[in-house]
Amino acid sequence: MVTSFFFHLVLLLLLSPxxxxxxxxxxxxxxxxxxxxxxxxxxxxxxxFRKGMVLSSTTxxxxxxGPPAGVVVPLLAAMLVPFGPMAAPVSFSGDLIxxxxxxxxxxxxxxxxxxxxxxxxxxxxxxxxVTFAVLVExxxxxxxxxxxxxxxxxxxxxxxxxxxxxxxxxxxxxxTLPFIALCLFVVLLAxxxxxxxxxxxxxxxxTMIHEVMVLDHSGPDFGLILYGAxxxxxxxxxxxxxxxxxxxxxxxxxxxxxxxxxIVLAVAVGLVESAMARLRLTRxxxxxxxxxxxxxxxxxxxxx
Numbered sequence: 347m348v349t350s351f352f353f354h355l356v357l358l359l360l361l362s363p364x365x366x367x368x369x370x371x372x373x374x375x376x377x378x379x380x381x382x383x384x385x386x387x388x389x390x391x392x393x394x395f396r397k398g399m400v401l402s403s404t405t406x407x408x409x410x411x412g413p414p415a416g417v418v419v420p421l422l423a424a425m426l427v428p429f430g431p432m433a434a435p436v437s438f439s440g441d442l443i444x445x446x447x448x449x450x451x452x453x454x455x456x457x458x459x460x461x462x463x464x465x466x467x468x469x470x471x472x473x474x475x476v477t478f479a480v481l482v483e484x485x486x487x488x489x490x491x492x493x494x495x496x497x498x499x500x501x502x503x504x505x506x507x508x509x510x511x512x513x514x515x516x517x518x519x520x521x522t523l524p525f526i527a528l529c530l531f532v533v534l535l536a537x538x539x540x541x542x543x544x545x546x547x548x549x550x551x552x553t554m555i556h557e558v559m560v561l562d563h564s565g566p567d568f569g570l571i572l573y574g575a576x577x578x579x580x581x582x583x584x585x586x587x588x589x590x591x592x593x594x595x596x597x598x599x600x601x602x603x604x605x606x607x608x609i610v611l612a613v614a615v616g617l618v619e620s621a622m623a624r625l626r627l628t629r630x631x632x633x634x635x636x637x638x639x640x641x642x643x644x645x646x647x648x649x650x
Contacts, residue, residue: 351425351435353601358424361605362576363387365583365612369540370547372616387576394569402562404464412459413567416574419452420581428506429584430604431597437503442490445502446483449537449581452574453479460559471558474627478543478555481634482536488641489526489533493589495648496522506588525644527589532637534582534615536630538575541619543630583611 367384374381383389401409425436426445434441457475460468493505496519536543539556546557560571587607593600625633 362580368612369616376620397565399565408462413570415455420577423448431600522644
């Protein structure tokens with residue numbers, strides 16, 4: 347358990363800022379540009395931690411509570427998720443519900459800190475964030491129900507252990523795997539404000555979602571927000587890799603393949619963002635409802 351705890355902590359803290367860098371690099375290469383270094387986010391976070399902060403006189407302690415919560419909550423949620431061959435340090439029946447609502451707690455604090463500024467612009471972004479989150483949660487829960495039904499257990503360790511050991515690939519339930527993986531991939535894009543739902547690299551006020559909520563943060567607080575967002579991206583990538591990568595039985599090889607799988611998934615996100623445009627805001631709910639229906643379809647296939 348102690349080894350698993352430190353493995354989770356080290357992987358999350360050290361590898362998470364690498365994934366957004368890979369995504370940005372892939373997009374730059376596809377667009378024919380040189381692009382920023384892959385490690386740019388590490389330097390950006392380090393630079394922000396050395397800077398001072400500018401705080402509006404209209405804000406309260408609620409504004410300062412959002413960034414630390416955005417980092418601490420993904421750390422706690424990571425303790426519930428198996429990372430490749432390493433089982434989750436904390437596991438119990440029903441921990442999937444705690445996992446989903448820990449991420450919701452992080453969003454809750456970020457939204458509150460946006461509302462605390464009193465800016466109607468940030469309030470607009472907060473409203474969009476909460477609306478789309480409500481549409482994402484059913485997809486996550488139905489996908490988890492499918493995996494719980496296959497595993498016969500309501501803990502994330504057991505649910506994703508079915509995928510990593512290859513038992514799922516050998517069973518009749520394997521037909522549900524592509525649907526669940528696709529749904530979780532769309533959830534990854536939506537929860538981490540990636541294209542086609544949002545674009546973290548642009549600041550068009552009519553289409554901004556997450557970026558508009560954090561415009562008033564600066565210095566170390568903004569660094570914490572960037573760090574927490576990269577941790578959240580790694581968490582969802584870990585869920586998908588747990589589902590797709592079968593275990594070989596060699597822990598070292600499985601750890602390397604798991605880390606390589608996370609990097610491949612970041613490349614896939616970069617390719618998707620290069621090939622697609624951002625959706626109109628009115629189309630976003632339609633896509634999220636579609637993924638919910640797709641996860642229900644996987645559940646029906648399992649129960650037939």
